Amino acid sequence: MTAAAEAALIATEMVLPGKVAPSGLRPVQRTLPAPAAGEALVRVESTAVSFAESAMRRGRYYGQPAFPFVPGYDLVGIVKAVGPGVDRALLGRRVAALTKTGGWSTAVLLTAADLVEVPDGISADEAETLVVNGLTAYQMLHRTAKVQAGQTILVTGVSGGVGTILTQLAQHAGARVIGTAHPRHHEALRALGVEPIDYRDPDLTARIRKLAPDGVDAVFDHLGGESVTLSYGMLNRTGTLVSYSIAAALDGTRHVLLDFMPLLAKLAFWNYLPTRRHASFYDVWSGSGKPDSAKREAFRARMRTDLTHVFDLLRDGRLTAKIAARFPLSEVAAAMELSESSGRTNLGKIILVP
Template identity: 85%
Template sequence: MTETNATDEATVTVTEVVLPGKVAPSGLRLVQRALPTPAAGQALVRVESTAVSFAEGAMRRGRYHGQPAFPFVPGYDLVGVVEAVGPGVDRALVGRRVASLTKTGGWATAVLLTAADLVEVPDGIAADDAETLIVNGLTAYQMLHRSAKVRAGQTILVTGVSGGVGTVLAQLARHVGARVIGTAHPRHHEALRTLGVEPIDYRDPDLTARVRALAPDGVDAVFDHLGGASVTLSYRLLNRTGTLVSYSIAAALDDTRPVLLDFLPLLAKLAFWNYLPTRRHASFYDVWAGAGKPDSAKREAFRARMRTDLAQVFDLLRDGRLTAMIAARFPLAEVAEAMELAESSGRTAVGKIILVP
């Protein structure tokens, strides 16, 4: 894939998955193009592992706030090996396995990335295992520790606990000594019990009563990815000092109206609850919050926070205290099948859908 000339510049032809517009998974296109050599501050990364997340499903529907104009290359995160670096980048990075939170661009055999955005993956962690913990692990860790500040002895509720974020969140919560109640399809309940989750059928018409039977005084935190009516139910299930963390609007995934018309009422509802004279708290979590502009002080603080939190998650994985939950692996050329499985994961898969370039 890579040729190196006498001036140590890389010439690379890459295969990428292009999302041309609002299409079914079968409408994704595989294309090839040449990458330029790394510019100042850049690194060329050969992708070992990337994945399908909720974000790509939303993007192909035009439902992800802030997504680029079509056509573009999806891929929210990746793990790979640095093959070349541009001027101003430490050459010791070459040959190292790294992780990157990209938002787009990861579905490719190689990518050019800003070197400052790379996080080194500790030795002894496989690429696919590390991939399960980038956006999912970062999201779960920050929601648990930075947003809700969950402590030992507390009880939390996780909606859609069988998904990529949910399985990591459940494990991290159990690691700190919290009790985990989670909603999921019954076919996943056995696997979830092995993670220490107390599962509830997400289709149960009396979900509130089921949760109240397990936590009569309410739960200390709810992590809700559905939005809409679900977030109201989640708030009502909190105890007197509980915290609600909303982090997606999955229930509105197939709506046809502008996505802001779903987000704005949710944000208004969360803000209203925080003005009420109670000790409860509600917030919306965005993994990119506080990122700021490139090369700004905010971006540097964001990078430092990301490195710190990912290091914690990777250490837990390496030490065997966290299990990488991989639902399936697909070659990059079978991305349509991977996306179809990922979008039905509430019924058929537990964990992350991996793409192997």
């Protein structure tokens, strides 16, 4: 093991001790063991703030671990050491990983099979904008909704990390994009080719109907709650609704299941109606299965294929990384406050640099 790898074994992690304000996160140092069989030690170059961490600090993310834990849904970094059974060609390579938690650290131990190599020519920060967001956008667009050239889609929160990538992928596929966002981002969104609408417009439904009188082919809704009812009503006769978050419930006080389960029930009910419309909830972890199971291997293969394709689009200039801001990991509190301020209307992804 190299001296650099040995130094990386001492990691600084940002620990979420409980339901606290962003300022309540605390740095903790711990020594990581050498990689075990099948593991790789990754020095983190870039991670990010997302809706998931904002929900977790409130105790409102379904399936989050018990406090205390280290947040961080995804990361990009350099492989510094590998355990027995892992191809040593990974050493020194830049890789990306979905972690759900644990990414807010200077170094992490990960299962090597879960790593996706980042193509040469893409920076760590650029790649980080695409890990969970790019994978989510690509799979919702092509695996769930199966959007085709000439179709029209509606994206709620189109200025966010998922929305900006979804927009570019949709246009690359030849689709038209209508999106809701804060007016401060409308000019930039028009430059991306979006037809923006103020998400606070009291005549939102009428505004969308004016742009798409017969309804849209697909809606991608991150709000949940009453928003999905509006979104379903915006579909044309054969349209698809893809719900992928319950951001509207972020500041709620009741148990998160009391918001999540009614949403799933509503989507299921719509699918029983005698129509050609379809509604579903997208979860990036769907089908992941247990570690080392056949389902897990299929999940890894699908993730690697889709994320590599999105990385290639970025490398070839057909996608542009949208970075709202960069913060040192030590300033994660300020990054979270920005993410959660002003109606959460940042353009792109907020990056953390360990």
